[in-house]
Every structure is written in structure tokens, then in C-alpha cells.
Amino acid sequence: AQKITQTQPGMFVQEKEAVTLDCTYDTSDPSYGLFWYKQPSSGEMIFLIYQGSYDQQNATEGRYSLNFQKARKSANLVISASQLGDSAMYFCAMREGWSTLTFGKGTMLLVSP
Amino acid sequence: GAVVSQHPSWVICKSGTSVKIECRSLDFQATTMFWYRQFPKQSLMLMATSNEGSKATYEQGVEKDKFLINHASLTLSTLTVTSAHPEDSSFYICSARTREARSEQFFGPGTRLTVL
Numbered sequence: 578a579q580k581i582t583q584t585q586p587g588m589f590v591q592e593k594e595a596v597t598l599d600c601t602y603d604t605s606d607p608s609y610g611l612f613w614y615k616q617p618s619s620g621e622m623i624f625l626i627y628q629g630s631y632d633q634q635n636a637t638e639g640r641y642s643l644n645f646q647k648a649r650k651s652a653n654l655v656i657s658a659s660q661l662g663d664s665a666m667y668f669c670a671m672r673e674g675w676s677t678l679t680f681g682k683g684t685m686l687l688v689s690p
Numbered sequence: 691g692a693v694v695s696q697h698p699s700w701v702i703c704k705s706g707t708s709v710k711i712e713c714r715s716l717d718f719q720a721t722t723m724f725w726y727r728q729f730p731k732q733s734l735m736l737m738a739t740s741n742e743g744s745k746a747t748y749e750q751g752v753e754k755d756k757f758l759i760n761h762a763s764l765t766l767s768t769l770t771v772t773s774a775h776p777e778d779s780s781f782y783i784c785s786a787r788t789r790e791a792r793s794e795q796f797f798g799p800g801t802r803l804t805v806l
Contacts, residue, residue: 612794620781622734622797668733677724678785678795680733 580604581671581681588686590659597644598654598684600669610672611652613643616683617665625667628652659688692718694786696798703774704806711769711801713784719764720786724795725757728781740767774805 582601590596602611613625628636628643636643644653656663664687670678693716703709713723722741726734738754740746740761748754756778758770767786771778781802785795 614797620728620783620800620802622783622785622800624794624796627794677736677739679736682733 579681580679581669583669583681583684585684586682588684590656590686590688592661592688592690593658595655595657596659596686598656598667598669598686599651600653600681601649601651602669602671603650604671604673606673608674611643611645612670612672612678613641613652613654614668614670614680615663615665616668622668626654656686661688661690664688692716692786692788692796694720694784694796694798696782696784696801698801699799700802700804702804702806705775706773708770708772709774709803711771711782711784711803713767713769713786713798715765715786715796718786718788718796720767721764721789722787723761723767724785724787725759725767725769726783726785728783728800730781734783737769771803774803776805779803779805 609630611628615623626636626638626641626643628645635645640657642655666683668683669681672678695714697712725737728734737752738746738748740759742761742764746759761767781800783800784798787795
């Protein structure tokens with residue numbers, strides 16, 4: 578079974594609008610971390626936001642927020658006020674305990690003017 | 691954030707040759723380094739995990755004799771693709787992590803390998 582599921586291969590959004598990228602995860606480990614990375618066409622992986630399994634509040638980093646619903650095992654990324662530069666591939670990832678990151682298949686986001 | 695560099699950023703080589711890719715953590719000590727490969731329009735697939743001073747742990751299906759990993763110091767890991775073939779052409783990304791439990795993984799910019 579996949580540990581990280583991103584069901585949206587691609588998403589379109591208009592500039593200045595908000596967009597939600599879906600991510601669900603599967604783990605039996607009570608201690609885990611959830612990450613979102615952005616990968617533009619240049620290939621570099623850019624860390625966006627982190628949510629720990631014991632964190633009580635949803636993580637926020639500027640225009641990025643993580644909608645963490647633990648019971649549903651979902652960790653959706655919300656990007657507010659989209660910008661053209663947000664067009665990229667977005668990966669959700671999970672780390673269980675001290676293990677390494679497991680990545681989802683990614684969502685390609687295209688922001689139009 | 692912390693910086694991880696990779697060298698070279700791209701390389702083209704002939705089939706049968708070996709290629710070495712370096713990964714350096716520039717401003718922190720990386721106790722653990724990871725090597726990923728990424729085919730076009732696909733996700734990152736972990737190849738191996740290496741801790742400084744010990745042998746790398748390879749993921750299932752990754753040939754350790756083909757992909758040699760050396761993590762000789764807390765700031766340097768190398769991946770050598772031995773006797774490269776066209777099917778080894780891919781984007782190779784290294785990542786580094788420190789000891790802290792909540793430490794994010796810092797990624798290098800990647801190396802694009804093309805084997806002719």
C-alpha cells in the first residue's frame with residue numbers, strides 16, 4: 578500500500594486565487610512528520626512546510642499552510658494568493674520515526690495570469 | 691536554511707564509463723545522507739542511506755556494486771555510477787540531515803546524468 582497518496586496529477590489555478598493540493602498518508606507509527614516540497618523545472622527540491630504528528634496547530638509558513646486532519650490522515654497544502662512563480666511540481670512526503678522521507682507521486686501546479 | 695551542493699550539475703558520458711557525483715553539506719554536519727534518483731515526471735525514489743563512517747544501506751532493487759556510495763566525512767558523500775549504461779540516465783539528488791529529530795532534509799540541486 579502506498580504510504581503517501583497525491584490524487585491530483587495536475588492542478589490549474591488563476592493568479593491571486595488560493596489552491597489546495599491534496600495529500601493522504603498511511604502509517605501506524607504514532608511519531609511521524611509530514612513535509613511539502615516544491616520542485617520547479619530546474620529540479621531543486623525546495624522545502625515549504627513541516628507538520629509533526631504531535632503538533633496541535635496547523636503549520637503555516639507565509640502563503641503556505643498545512644491543513645492537518647489527523648483522524649482522516651490527510652495533510653493538504655493550501656497556497657494562498659497564488660503567484661506565477663508557484664507553477665511547479667509539489668511533493669508531499671512523510672517520515673516515520675527516524676526513517677527517511679517517503680514521497681508521493683506529486684502534483685503539477687500551473688498558475689495562469 | 692542549510693545548503694547542500696552537488697557537483698557536477700550535469701554530466702554526459704559514454705556507456706561503460708564510471709561517473710562520480712559529489713554531495714557536500716556546506717554549513718552543517720550531515721550525520722546522514724540520502725541518494726535519490728528521479729526519472730522524468732516521476733517521484734523521487736530512495737536509492738540508499740548513508741551514515742558517516744559506516745556502509746550505506748541500499749534500498750531493495752538497487753545494485754550496491756553498481757552504485758557505490760562513500761560517506762567519508764560529515765560534509766561529503768559521493769555516489770559513483772560504475773560502468774554506466776543508457777538506462778542509468780536519470781536525475782540524481784542527494785539529501786542531508788542532522789541529528790535533530792525534527793530536522794528537515796536539505797536537498798542538493800541534483801545532477802542530471804546522460805549516458806550515451
